[in-house]
Amino acid sequence: MNRKPLPYTDDQLDVFWKKEEWDDLYPKDGFLSDFITSVRGVETPTKFALWSGIFLISSSLKRETFLQWHPSKLYPNFFVIIVGPPRILGKSTVVDYGETQILSKFHEHYTNMHLQKAKRVNIVRKATPEALTLALEAEKEAWYDPKEKFRYQIDRGSQVSLVISELSTFLGKQKYNMGLIDRLTKLYDCKDIDDEYTISRGKTEFRKGYVTLYGATTKDGLENSIPSEAFGSGFMSRLIIVYSDTPTRSHPIPLPVRKKDGTPIPWVKELQMRLAWLAEKSIGEFSMSSKAKEAYIAWYGGFKKSLVKQKDDKSMSARTRMDNHLVKLMLIMRAQRYTTAIDDPESLILTLEDFNDAQKILTATMDNPNYKVEDAQGSEWKKWYNRIQYLVSKDGSIQQKNLLMAMSGNYNCRAVTVREIISQLKQEGRLRIETLEGKEKQLPSVKGDERYIWTIKEVNLNGLSTSHLKDPSLYHEEDLLGVPDPK
Numbered sequence: 001m002n003r004k005p006l007p008y009t010d011d012q013l014d015v016f017w018k019k020e021e022w023d024d025l026y027p028k029d030g031f032l033s034d035f036i037t038s039v040r041g042v043e044t045p046t047k048f049a050l051w052s053g054i055f056l057i058s059s060s061l062k063r064e065t066f067l068q069w070h071p072s073k074l075y076p077n078f079f080v081i082i083v084g085p086p087r088i089l090g091k092s093t094v095v096d097y098g099e100t101q102i103l104s105k106f107h108e109h110y111t112n113m114h115l116q117k118a119k120r121v122n123i124v125r126k127a128t129p130e131a132l133t134l135a136l137e138a139e140k141e142a143w144y145d146p147k148e149k150f151r152y153q154i155d156r157g158s159q160v161s162l163v164i165s166e167l168s169t170f171l172g173k174q175k176y177n178m179g180l181i182d183r184l185t186k187l188y189d190c191k192d193i194d195d196e197y198t199i200s201r202g203k204t205e206f207r208k209g210y211v212t213l214y215g216a217t218t219k220d221g222l223e224n225s226i227p228s229e230a231f232g233s234g235f236m237s238r239l240i241i242v243y244s245d246t247p248t249r250s251h252p253i254p255l256p257v258r259k260k261d262g263t264p265i266p267w268v269k270e271l272q273m274r275l276a277w278l279a280e281k282s283i284g285e286f287s288m289s290s291k292a293k294e295a296y297i298a299w300y301g302g303f304k305k306s307l308v309k310q311k312d313d314k315s316m317s318a319r320t321r322m323d324n325h326l327v328k329l330m331l332i333m334r335a336q337r338y339t340t341a342i343d344d345p346e347s348l349i350l351t352l353e354d355f356n357d358a359q360k361i362l363t364a365t366m367d368n369p370n371y372k373v374e375d376a377q378g379s380e381w382k383k384w385y386n387r388i389q390y391l392v393s394k395d396g397s398i399q400q401k402n403l404l405m406a407m408s409g410n411y412n413c414r415a416v417t418v419r420e421i422i423s424q425l426k427q428e429g430r431l432r433i434e435t436l437e438g439k440e441k442q443l444p445s446v447k448g449d450e451r452y453i454w455t456i457k458e459v460n461l462n463g464l465s466t467s468h469l470k471d472p473s474l475y476h477e478e479d480l481l482g483v484p485d486p487k
Contacts, residue, residue: 005274005338007033008265014258020248022046025364027357030336031057031274038267039097041255044090045248048082050361051240052098055080055214057332059103059121059161060279063190063210065331067286067350074324075190076331079213081167083222083243083371091216092165099123099163099214101268102275109276117141117154119279123161127170129180133196135160136187138207157208158194167217171225181226181235187211188238219243219371237321243371274338282335284348291352296326299359322366329358381421384413388421392431393454399436401448419444422452430456 007029017040026032026046035053036046058078066073082091103121110116124135139156164170171180186194187209194206217225222241258264288296300323307319333354339347370390384407391406392398407413422444425431431452433441441450 005277007338008037012259013037014260014262016041016255017249020046022050022364025360026050027333027337027353030338031271031278032336034274035098035271037257038265038271039094040257041251042090042093043088043247043249043251043254044094045244047242047244047365048084048089048091048094051080051082051242051365052094052214053336054078054329054332055212056098056103056275057278057336059212060106060119060275061282061331061335062119062159063157063208064118064283065286065335067288067327067331069327072192074327075210076328076335077188077190077210077212078240078328079184079188079238080240080242081215081217081222083217083219083241085245086218088247089244095163095165095214095216102271103161106272106275106279109273110280113143113145114152114154115280117143118156119276120156121161122156122159123163125163125165127162129183132160132180132183133204136206136209136211137204155208157210158206159208159210162211162213162215164213164215167215167221167225170215184211184213185235185238219245234320236318240325240365241371242365243368245370278335278338281339281347286331286334286348286350288330288350289346289352292330292350292355295352295355299326319366322362326358326362329362330354333357381417384411384417385421385424387411388418389425389430392425392452393456397451397453399448400444400450400452403452404448415446419446430454
C-alpha cells in the first residue's frame with residue numbers, strides 16, 4: 001500500500017450501532033478507529049477492541065520503533081490481558097480476528113522482500129516454558145533473489161508474540177510452569193542480549209529480544225492462574241488488565257459494517273494493508289515534543305508521589321511501571337495516525353495530542369472502578385471496598401438499602417461489612433453520610449433510611465492530585481506554559 005490511508009468516518013458508513021462506554025477515549029484518525037469500526041457488529045466492547053488494536057500495532061512495530069530512554073531504549077511492547085465473564089463479551093472473537101486474520105498476514109503486503117521477512121511476526125499460541133525457549137531462539141531466514149543473483153539473510157532475533165487463549169493453563173501453578181512468571185518478567189524488558197541455563201539444553205542465548213503477550217480469560221481464571229509471588233517479582237507492573245463485566249452490544253447475528261450505499265468493505269485486507277503501512281512508516285527513533293515532555297513531567301511528579309501513598313505493596317507493585325506504559329502508549333498513538341515523514345516532517349515526534357490520548361486510555365484502563373490490576377490477588381475486602389467506591393461515586397450518591405442489595409446480591413458482601421467500608425470511606429473524607437432529610441451523620445446505621453454522598457470533586461489520575469493544573473482532565477497547550485512542578 002503506497003498511498004496514505006484515510007480512516008473511515010461515520011459519515012461514510014451505515015451506522016447501526018449506538019454510542020457506548022469508551023467511544024470518546026480513542027483517537028478517530030487512524031488504525032485504531034478503523035479496527036474498532038470493523039467489529040462494531042460483533043458483541044465485543046469498545047475497550048476490548050481498542051486494546052486488541054493496540055496489541056496488533058505493538059506486535060507489528062517490533063524493535064524498529066523506539067524512544068531513547070537513557071541508558072538504553074524504550075520499545076512499544078505490551079502484555080495485555082482482557083478479562084470478562086465467559087461467552088457474553090466476545091473476548092475470543094476479537095482476539096482470533098486480530099491475530100489469525102490480520103497480524104499473521106499483514107507482512108505479505110510488502111513488495112520489498114527484506115521488509116516482508118523482517119516484519120513477519122513469530123506468533124506462539126500455546127507454549128510450555130520449554131517451547132517458549134525454543135520459540136525465542138534467534139530467528140534467522142535466508143532467501144535467494146534470482147533477479148539480483150544474490151543470497152540474502154535476515155536475523156529477526158528473539159522476537160515472539162504470545163497469543164494465549166487458555167491463560168490459566170499457560171500461567172498456571174503447575175510444577176512445569178515454575179519460573180515462567182520470572183521468565184516473562186525478564187522478557188518484557190526487551191534486552192539486547194540474555195541467556196538461560198537448563199540441565200537438558202545447557203546455555204541458550206537470546207538476542208534482540210521483543211516479546212508481546214495477549215490473552216483472554218475470566219476473572220476467576222486470572223486470579224487462579226497468577227501466583228501471589230508474581231506481585232513481588234514485578235510481573236504485575238508489566239501487565240495491562242482490561243476488565244469488563246457488562247455487555248455493551250447485542251447482535252444475535254454478527255453484522256458486517258458497510259458503506260452508506262450498502263457496499264461491503266473488505267475489512268480484513270484493508271486492515272492488513274493499513275497495519276503494514278504504519279509499521280513501515282514508523283521505523284526509526286521517536287522523540288517527544290517540548291509540550292508533550294512538559295505534560296509528561298507534570299504528570300510524572302504526581303505519579304511518583306502517589307506510589308508512596310499506596311496502602312499495600314501489591315497496589316504499589318501493580319503501578320510502578322505506569323510511567324513506562326504511558327510513554328509506550330504514546331508511541332502507539334503516534335504510529336497509528338497514518339502520517340509519514342514525507343508529508344509530515346514531525347511524524348516521528350510524540351505530540352501533546354499523543355500524550356492526551358495515551359493518558360486518557362491508560363487512566364480509564366488502570367483505574368477501572370470494577371477491577372484494578374492489583375485486585376488479581378487482592379483480598380476480598382479490598383475488592384468490596386473498590387466496588388462500593390464505584391457504586392457511590394457513579395451517580396454521586398446512593399441510598400443505603402440500594403447499596404446493601406447490590407453488594408449482597410452480586411458480591412456476597414454482608415451488611416456489616418458494607419457498613420465497615422462506609423465508615424472507612426467516611427474517615428478518609430471520600431463520602432459523607434446523610435439522612436434522607438439531609439441531616440449529616442457520623443456513622444452508618446443498621447437501618448436503610450440514609451444516603452451516602454461522594455465528596456471527591458477533583459479529577460483523579462490514578463490517585464494523583466491534579467489541583468495544580470488549570471484543566472486537570474486534559475492538558476491543553478496553553479495550560480502548559482509555566483505549569484509548576486507538583487509539590
